[in-house]
Amino acid sequence: MRHNGQPVILASSLPPNLISLSERSCALVACPTCGAWKSIKRGMVTAHRGPHVPGADAWPAEFRPSPPRCPGSGQRVRVDLSVDQWRQRLADTCREAGRRRPTRVIPRPKPPVARAVVQLAAR
Numbered sequence: 001m002r003h004n005g006q007p008v009i010l011a012s013s014l015p016p017n018l019i020s021l022s023e024r025s026c027a028l029v030a031c032p033t034c035g036a037w038k039s040i041k042r043g044m045v046t047a048h049r050g051p052h053v054p055g056a057d058a059w060p061a062e063f064r065p066s067p068p069r070c071p072g073s074g075q076r077v078r079v080d081l082s083v084d085q086w087r088q089r090l091a092d093t094c095r096e097a098g099r100r101r102p103t104r105v106i107p108r109p110k111p112p113v114a115r116a117v118v119q120l121a122a123r
């Protein structure tokens with residue numbers, strides 16, 4: 001498989017929730033184009049098919065065209081983090097997100113409903 005010609009993405013430049021590192025299995029990354037989780041083989045996102053073509057659902061399943069190859073296939077990703085570094089970054093990010101204050105929902109009064117034309121004529 002050839003790379004897609006896009007510049008190399010460093011794992012350290014990605015948010016830690018878009019990459020998954022483990023000692024037991026290969027690294028996973030969310031495809032930068034479609035967001036699907038794909039493994040990294042030979043420093044590239046494995047080939048996969050992209051999201052469905054719009055309007056393809058109208059076709060019967062046996063005639064439905066298969067989605068084209070995702071442009072994020074073959075994206076080069078350099079894993080420059082160790083598993084421990086990635087875990088620490090993920091924990092720090094989760095802690096920081098937990099500290100954020102939720103937005104306060106302010107209920108607004110509903111605008112008055114306009115009378116129907118029939119009701120206006122009755123007056």
Ligand SMILES: [Zn+2]
Binds near residue numbers: 031033035050071
């Ligand atoms: Zn993709």
